[in-house]
Amino acid sequence: GENVEQHPSTLSVQEGDSAVIKCTYSDSASNYFPWYKQELGKGPQLIIDIRSNVGEKKDQRIAVTLNKTAKHFSLHITETQPEDSAVYFCAAPNLGNTGTASKLTFGTGTRLQVTL
């Protein structure tokens, strides 16, 4: 099964600075890598995802990069704002014995705190 490691576990940045969260995965056949943001008292919400046929994807202040050779992907948040404060989870498909994606394996989470 897939093993996803996520670092750092906590990250504190000043408003306006950039934040980077990194994940590694174990299954070289994995081909889809989403990032979820979980605010206090809410369920996780997809903020960006990337498929293995591209190396980078951007959506306004958020970007994700993928290095298939090294089996790692990263979330980049620029010009951070207080509302970016939340827990962020990376994930990768768990391909199971048949090689078909049946579920997602989540990373351990990063608590991002954006201070004024």
Next chain:
Amino acid sequence: DTEVTQTPKHLVMGMTNKKSLKCEQHMGHRAMYWYKQKAKKPPELMFVYSYEKLSINESVPSRFSPECPNSSLLNLHLHALQPEDSALYLCASSPGLAGVSGELFFGEGSRLTVL
């Protein structure tokens, strides 16, 4: 606002009680999920329903019993729970199976406390 609705938001139950958590989505999604989330941990998959059939059970104890009455509804029946079962229970849905078809849509969760 989330399009996956979970009730109740909070539930306190004793170890001998029987209760149910409910989840509803009207996005036409064919896969629905129950996750358990402990504090400061990632969501852990419990069950997956695909086209109203149970497709994955992550070796969950039988005191948790899922039910999918139709394509829009998902229930989790609880009986004889233990204090360590206290957690946030998240329901999610997706157009197809997660990891294949993309986004999981999560509800806000039901926070369960077992006394």
